[in-house]
Structure formats: structure tokens, C-alpha cells
Amino acid sequence: VSGTVRRHQCYNSIRTVPHRKQEAVPNPEQLQWLQAATAAVHLIRARRNSGDYKELEPFLRAVQPPTMTFFQALEKSSAVELYTYVTLLLVCVLLYIFSDYLKICALAFRLPGPTAYPVIGNCLDIAKKDLISREMSEAYKNYGPLARVWIFVFPMFVVFDPNDLKVILSSKKHTNKSMFYKLLHNFLGRGLITSSGHKWSSHRKLIQPSFNIAVLEKFIDTFADSASSLIDKLPKEETILNVTEYVNNCVIDILNEAVLGVPVNSDKKEMEQSPFRQGKVVAPYRITHPWLLFNSIYKLTDAATAELNQKKQLDDFTRKMIRRRRETLKTLTPSDRRCLLDFMIEISNENPDFTEDDIIDEACTFMLAGQDSVGAAVAFSLFLLARHQEHQAKCYEEIQRHIGTDSSKQPTAESIRELRHLEACIKESLRLYPSVPLMARKIGEPVRVGKHTLPAGTEIMVLPYATHRLEHIYPDPERFDPERFGDGAPHQNPYAFIPFSAGPRNCIGYKFAYIEMKTVIARVLQNFHLSPAPGREEVQPIFRMTLRARGGLWVKLTPRKAVS
Template structure:
């Protein structure tokens, strides 16, 4: 009898759950355009198997069906792909940022990142954001510029050994450079990724990035069942290695502070030091709390920065007129390449280079899309969409939309001149926007300016093959980002 009652309750719960999903499913299908659907697999059957073809297909669906498109998956699952700037603005500028939550796909990052600033929401996100904002104050960034300049000099020596020797895949090279900077500014440690790319920590970071890409494309990727697969176990092993490293650094630094080793609260504090000085409700953050944020900063600032640098150099290699204008501006600000003293003030003076970087981030944004999960009723395209629905805000599609950018495929830095009357608003969001925008965008721009300035002062960039894009969490090229270098 008891088993019958329990069985009846389970069935009733399942029926109620599916009925609620069906109502939302029908609401989306009745009010938004959607491609033809398979009765079981939904729109999944439209997409090819390779990452570049998946990305290309997604963009073609937006072209064909409009700025807001519904895609479906098995068991009444539907999400909206949004590239209408008005709707993106409404979503990102919701004044109640505590009710902004990342889409469910981001939960796949939690085994490594926990619920740090990227994946948390509600009161925890609000408190952490408040703690972390001072980390990017201009006085702190001044100290970070010294690190960026030092690591750029190491990169220049590496590139000089490759100049005049044919095509170079620039991405893994600048990826190691970006990892060196992030580790030194985040944790105050040098991992020597440029000099020793085969160390356990460096290789584990690279492998983890690839492991996440594989998980996103796996049928069980969003499910806990993925952890039972061999690839899930492999990802768990990498997570342990990365956590052990971060835990060791945090523990050693905390011990230094407890033994009264002074840390100046000035420009040379790193991200970890700031977290170790922080408190919530009068209590210091635990080592686990700090690890979440340090690992999040590493993840968000490492691959994205490398993508931004590599794609900007790629575009400059294919537009020699723009490259020459950048070079002339650099000579005006710095003099000769042997006189390059990198300071934040001089980087700010590089106005044309900043326009170039912004245009590069428009054409090839490091983050091609942002996932959100609605926490309250939200108007999208005039339709009230209920909580629980997952959204993908397609940054790439918006920034290539001719409604927002005439001749969008043209690389034209003048779009971002102070005299331009082009009103970009929320059609340009390479760092997201609103209350949950990228907290490290000033850091990233200084990093990009520093390394690109040094590269252009030392080398002429010549084009290699055209990139084949794939849109994972980070925009990548499946055939590398290949250019040729000639010393100036």
C-alpha cells in the first residue's frame, strides 16, 4: 500500500513537472520563430558534428529566422537565442542584479571554479562583486602594468627566434604569455608558462580548457552522468591538480600574513592579497572562498585575453594600412623600440590602438555569447517569458549585424573614433554589460595594449591563412591563428 502511494506521488510529480515544461515549451514555440524540429531530438538534428560547422549553422539560423530564435532539445527543453540589441539591453540592465543568473550550461564549470563571481548569483554574487571591485582600482592596475611589460619582453625574445621563418600559430604563444600574467597578478606566483610550457600546472590549465570544450559537445555534458564517463574522470583528475596548486599558494600566502609579514596595500598587491585582507560579516574569507575567485579570475582572464591578443594581431596582419597607422602612433608616444617605457599613462595615450582593439573585439569577440537563465518574468520581443528559461545572448551575431554596423565584415577602427556618430549601445558588448559586466575589462585592455604595442614596434606582421572559427565558451580558430613575422 505504501509503495503504491509513493509510486502514485512520483507519477503525479512527474506529470506536473512535464505539464509545466510543456506550457513553457508551447509558449516559446507559439511566439518565436524556430527551425523545423525532429519529434524527439528537436533542433539538435540540424547541427553538424564539428565545432566550426556548429558555429556556422547557428549564425545561419539567426540570419534566416531573425534576431530571436528558439532552439529545442529532448524532453520539452527550449532556449532562446537572442541577438536583438533592445532585448539584450532589457535583460542585462535589469536593476535587480541579484536575480541575474548564468545559464545552466555554466554549471559544468563549477567542479573547477565553484560558485565564484562567474557562476554565483543572488546575495553571494552581490557580496563577492563588492569585495572584488577595488581589485581593479587604477592604483592596483598601475602595478599590474609592470608585470605586463616584463612578460611582454619575454614574449618578444620568443618571437624574435621565429621571425622570418614562415608561418607561426600565434595563439599558443600568446596563451602562455597570458597565463604568466594572470598567475602573477592573481596569485603573486610565476609559473613560467612561456619558458616552461610543459610543467604540470601549465599543461593542466591547457588540458582543462580543451576538456570543457569537449564536455560542451558531449550528449551527457550537462548531466551529472558525465562524471561517470572516462572523460568526466579525466576532468576530475585535472581539477584536483589545479585545486592543489591554488590551495598551496593560498595556504603559503596566508601563513606569511599570519606571521606578520607585511603586505603593502598599494599598487603592488596582487589579487590574492586583496582577497586575504577581505572579510564578510567581520569574518575573513575561507581558503575555499578565495580559491573560487582566484580560479575564476584565471579562467576568465586567461583564454579570453589570449583570444583577444591573437585575433587582433591576425587582423593587423591582414590590414597593413591599419598596422602602419598603429606603428606611427607608437613611435610618436614611445620613440624607438629600445626606448619603450610602458606606463599606464602612455597606454592611455594610444588612442588609435585602442580603436583598433575595440574593432577587433567587435569582429572577433573572445566571448561569442553569454548564457542567462531567467529568474523572473521578462519581456522578450514583447512576449512575457517565465522564469527558468535559458537564453543565449549572441554577441557575435549582434556585432556582425548590418542593422547595427554598416558593412559589418569590414575591419574599420574609425567606427570607434570620438567623432563617429555610430550609436553602438548594447549592440557592442564584448565585455558584457549592465551590473554583471566583466569586472576585469580595464585590466584586459591594458594587457592587450601593452603586448600589441610591443609586437608592432618590433615586428611587421604579414598574413597567413584565413581562420576557421568555432564558438565554444571562448572564440577559437580550429586551424590556428597563423601569421608571419618580420623584424623591424
């Protein structure tokens, strides 16, 4: 419209170019086209504040005759011919837009995978909550190093082999998360787990120094205090209990202090009612009800309303914690304990682009993602140590040697570093039962995986649960053998063990998690002997956002003094 208003001025500008003065005035059809074209030129010049009509004139002169011939032919065409022209044009445009999608589908039809049905793909299996649990452990044997899964008409490719995973996970070209991570935006926000592109890379660069090992080791007192609180809550006589419940509460206490700055020994009434403790992730529900993956349908449900209300509560609570820490920072002394919120507030003060909303997103990410993942890892480790007495005894001897025989003595950074067999046991537990059993990425450019080339835009899944059970890497993979990660173990492909992912987009807090897990487990073993609970020796994993055990993880707990 703005171009049409000024078209005469634009046309006059071109017509007054010196070497056009001797040429004939265009006929009416040419004039109409030229007026429209010069209006567009004027609009471009106005927007970009650059350009020279003299430079554009040769282009206009070159395209005018064939363009006019084409439009004159259209004007004289019949309705059928016109519809044919439009249809062909639409087909060409659609083929161009969906060319990558068609390449991806063509590859998917050539690859093995679970039985899929037209249009709905594997959604029926997903709705039964059975696809991953049934297929995962035997997937490599059944399908080979590369398989496919259909989510409606959208194919996803599952990559199992560590060498292929290295090609993808080690490259900065493939750091964008899958479209399915958008399902977590109303839970985790747009933090390090769910964001992609420039936002992820800039936030990672800003926050990374806060996870330096020297900084993390200062949290050991927080870990130890929370573990001591856990020990006080455990029964003082021999009993059988579900360790999952106790451990999860301990991990939440740790995160309250380490992330938000709320001390373990403070008044817990406020934190007991915090949305972080009550929060529920809706993404698994949407994945197991695939029709809810469409936002137009999902937003009509009660679940969507509840999720938005929960997100508001999380944001409001975190904003209150930020205001509180801003006041605390004014009087903080070097000897006072610091939390991750303090570091992010300082980052925001020095980098205005890192806003308070960004702090909220990252705090929600650390609080919510850190609860189930670390809690599950600690619970599985205790359960496996109860079943394998020889490794529990070795860990206890190591604890006595480096921390001391006094069960009330707190570990230090140096003593935690020396608990190498305990660390090997934790890693073997994570191999068998990785806290995050599934991850997904979006391919940024064509990449060769085995015998196939994955086009740009391909959605891939990484299944640590399956990769950790490859027999050519881990012989007898179902056996609990911490020596696989012992000091004398042979060097292995780093992409064969990926409980925290790998490469530039690995978990930023994996060192934090290892120190936390070692401290909590060491304090428990200092005070209690673990043994299997009769009739509850087996575990049935449930595959959700984090790996869980159906019915919990039960052990027999005996105080060490009673054992003596």
C-alpha cells in the same frame, strides 16, 4: 512520529479551552482526525516556539466537518474511484509544478529556429559540432530577433537585438546563470562566472574594489615585463609563425604574476608544470555529446574521473599559492608588487564569510577564464593588423608618439591610455571575433521581449558573434573598420557591443583585459612589423567555450630594424 507520541497531550490542551467544555466529545472518526491535526499543531509550535491553541481552534472547527466528509467518502470508495482521486491529484500537482515549463514550451513551438527532432531536439546538430558555427552569423536574417533551440526537451531562446538584450542584461532580476554553467563547476569552481544569487552578488561587491582602474594600472609593469619576455622568445629574423602559441604563453605568464604573485623572471619550472597550464575544460565535450549532460551517465565515464582529479590538483596548487602569499604579506613593503591573491586574502581576513575555498574558486576563475579569452583576443588583433597595413601603420605611429622611438622603452599608464587607435583596433577585432561567442542566463521574472513575453525560469542564450554582425547597426559587418570605435564615431547602443557581456553582470576584469591587451600588442608592434602569411590569410573560427581559429593564426613577422 513525534507528533503522534504527544497527541493526547495536544488534544487535552485544546479540549481544556474554556468555551469547548460544554460541547460534545467528538465521535471516534473525528477524534482520530483531531488527534492527528493537533499533533501537527504541537509540532509547529515546538519548531517555531510560538502560536496559541486558542487562536487555532476556530480554524480546526471550521475545517473539521468538510475534511472528515472527504476522508469518509474516500474510505467508502472503490479501488477504481480511489485510483481516480489519486490520479487527478497527481495531475493537478504536476500541472502546478510544470506550469512555467509548459508556458515556455508553448512559446518555443511558436518561434522559428533550426530544425529540431522529437525528444532529441537539436542535439544531433550539436553533436556534429556544427549548429553554432553554421547558424550563428546568419541567425538574425534567418529567424528574426528571437529564436529557439531545443536541448532534448528543454527549450532555450536566443536573443539577438541590442534593445531586447538591454531589457535582460541591464536588470538585476536576470543575473542568474543558465543551468549549463554547472558543467564548469569542476573546472572554474563556484566563482564569479558560475555562481548565482547571493553568493555572486556578495563576492562581486567584495572583489570589485580590486579592479579599480587605479589598482589595475599598477599591473602595467607586469604586463610590460611579460611582453618583453615574449619579444625575447620571438625569432630575430623574418619568419612565419602561429602567433596563438606565443601569445598564450605570454598571457599565462601575466596571470601567474598578476593573480598568484609568481614573478615573470622567476624559476618557471614549477609554473610550467602547474595544473593551470595543463588544465582542460570538459564542458564543450559534454555539450557536443548531449547524453553526457545527464550526471548519472557522465559520472560513469573516464572523463568524469579525470575532471575530478584535475579539480583536486587545481585546488591543492592554489591552496599552496595562498599559503605562500600569506607568508609574503608579512614582509611586503609598499613598493613591492601586489597580486589579486593578496587582495582576496585581505578580504578574507576582514570578512570571515569569504573563506579560503572562496579564494580558491575565484583564483581558478581568473586564471583559467583569463587565459584563452585574452590570448585569443590578442592573437586575432595581431592577425587582423597584419592583414590591414594602414591601421597597423597608424597604431605604430601612435606608439612612437606616446611611448617613444626606442623599441626597448616600456610603456607607462599614461602612454597606454593615449593609444586610442590601438584600442579601437582591439575593439573591432573583438566585434568580429568575440573571445566568448556564447553566454546564457536564466530569466528571474516574466519579461517582455519584442512581441513575446518570456516566462520566469526561461533559459536564454546571448550570441555576441551574431549581435556584432547586425547590418542595421554595423554596415558591411564583415569588414574590419576600427573607425566604428574611433573618437568621431557616432554613439551606439552599449548592448550592441558585448564581448565582455554588459550590465550588472558584465565581466569584472574587462578593464584589466583592455590594459593587458594594449600593452602586449604595443610592445610587439614596437619591435616587429606584421604582414599576412601567404596562403593563410583567411580564418575559420571554431566555436567552443572561447572562440578559436582552426589551424591557428599565422603571420609573417619582420623585426623593425630589418624593415628600417
